[in-house]
Amino acid sequence: MITVDNLVKSFSSRAGSVRALNGVSLEVQAGSVCGVVGPSGAGKSTLARCIALLERPDSGAIRVDGTDLVSLDGSRLRAARRQIGVVPQGDSLLRQRTAAGNIALPLESAGVDGPVRRKRVGELLDLVGLTDKAASYPDQLSGGQRQRVAVARALAANPAVLLADEPTSALDPETTGSVLTVLDRARAELGVTVLVVTHDMAVVRRICDDVAVLEDGKVVEHGKVLDLVSDADSRTAATLLPGLDQGEGLIGTHDRVADVVLVGFAAVGALLPEASNRFGVELAVLGGGLTRLGETPVARFRVGINGERADSALEWISEAGAVVRRTPKGPQGVAA
Ligand SMILES: Nc1ncnc2c1ncn2[C@@H]1O[C@H](COP(=O)(O)OP(=O)(O)OP(=O)(O)O)[C@@H](O)[C@H]1O
Numbered sequence: 001m002i003t004v005d006n007l008v009k010s011f012s013s014r015a016g017s018v019r020a021l022n023g024v025s026l027e028v029q030a031g032s033v034c035g036v037v038g039p040s041g042a043g044k045s046t047l048a049r050c051i052a053l054l055e056r057p058d059s060g061a062i063r064v065d066g067t068d069l070v071s072l073d074g075s076r077l078r079a080a081r082r083q084i085g086v087v088p089q090g091d092s093l094l095r096q097r098t099a100a101g102n103i104a105l106p107l108e109s110a111g112v113d114g115p116v117r118r119k120r121v122g123e124l125l126d127l128v129g130l131t132d133k134a135a136s137y138p139d140q141l142s143g144g145q146r147q148r149v150a151v152a153r154a155l156a157a158n159p160a161v162l163l164a165d166e167p168t169s170a171l172d173p174e175t176t177g178s179v180l181t182v183l184d185r186a187r188a189e190l191g192v193t194v195l196v197v198t199h200d201m202a203v204v205r206r207i208c209d210d211v212a213v214l215e216d217g218k219v220v221e222h223g224k225v226l227d228l229v230s231d232a233d234s235r236t237a238a239t240l241l242p243g244l245d246q247g248e249g250l251i252g253t254h255d256r257v258a259d260v261v262l263v264g265f266a267a268v269g270a271l272l273p274e275a276s277n278r279f280g281v282e283l284a285v286l287g288g289g290l291t292r293l294g295e296t297p298v299a300r301f302r303v304g305i306n307g308e309r310a311d312s313a314l315e316w317i318s319e320a321g322a323v324v325r326r327t328p329k330g331p332q333g334v335a336a
Pocket residue numbers: 011012013018019020038039040041042043044045046047199
């Protein structure tokens with residue numbers, strides 16, 4: 001597990017001092033994937049660089065499996081660094097080395113001997129799906145393939161933590177998918193804890209168990225993605241769930257209007273008609289839709305209900321496991 005406790009990091013520049021991290025605390029469970037998101041300048045890369053021990057924080061603690069990395073120096077710091085594999089931002093491969101040669105680099109530095117090294121490089125090429133590209137040079141690979149080599153290189157020394165800073169920036173959606181699949185495999189097959197800094201919510205949607213939203217050097221939201229989407233006021237719900245902006249004009253024509261969030265329902269479409277039948281109400285979907293977060297189906301609908309038993313129908317939907325939030329009906333109606 002990674003625990004970041006009250007991390008502070010300032011930089012001084014000619015324009016004055018910038019507090020890039022202003023008391024950041026975060027927990028990432030072992031074997032999970034956590035996304036760090038937020039606007040440009042929020043402090044995401046600084047946080048990643050501190051956790052990677054490339055930058056020393058002014059104060060605070062970073063613990064990996066209980067050991068505070070900030071307090072280490074000398075050989076213990078070097079040993080701790082090997083626990084953390086880093087996929088740096090941008091193109092980071094050595095141009096004059098093949099894919100296999102790039103992946104072998106950390107093993108060579110660690111003095112791993114030839115046969116063991118070759119076996120490990122073979123396993124990593126297999127993990128990232130590039131066995132047939134072992135002898136290709138970076139210029140002969142696509143952007144996504146280069147990123148996958150960078151992930152394999154970061155995993156070479158068997159780290160407990162994999163840190164990836166914007167691993168999919170500048171990639172098209174299809175290539176992004178292949179890089180995310182590789183990060184997900186690293187977690188699933190090697191049990192690595194993955195921290196991924198990204199401005200792309202598609203990364204959170206596809207592979208993250210948890211998300212931390214940074215703003216002005218502070219964590220403004222942190223938790224499990226599937227919990228956060230159930231909270232209508234969260235930024236995560238606002239960015240990941242289907243929009244509700246359709247159907248505004250219809251709100252006033254219903255006895256009750258509510259936003260219904262369903263997480264993990266296999267038969268999401270069946271619940272609403274069932275409520276309508278049970279309570280003899282007319283139920284219309286005014287907005288929203290279905291999506292998928294990782295493997296989990298998630299839906300958010302704005303529903304309008306007409307009928308005497310509209311409240312009972314909403315209660316039943318809520319008891320069935322949905323998160324129901326009633327919507328004020330606007331000038332024509334009464335707030336439910
Ligand atoms: N080495 C540095 N020297 C001076 N200021 C820095 C340095 N590194 C970061 N900063 C400043 O710290 C703040 C946070 O920067 P950081 O790169 O961590 O943000 P970010 O969220 O990763 O942004 P982006 O998404 O644009 O990469 C910014 O104001 C930035 O200008």
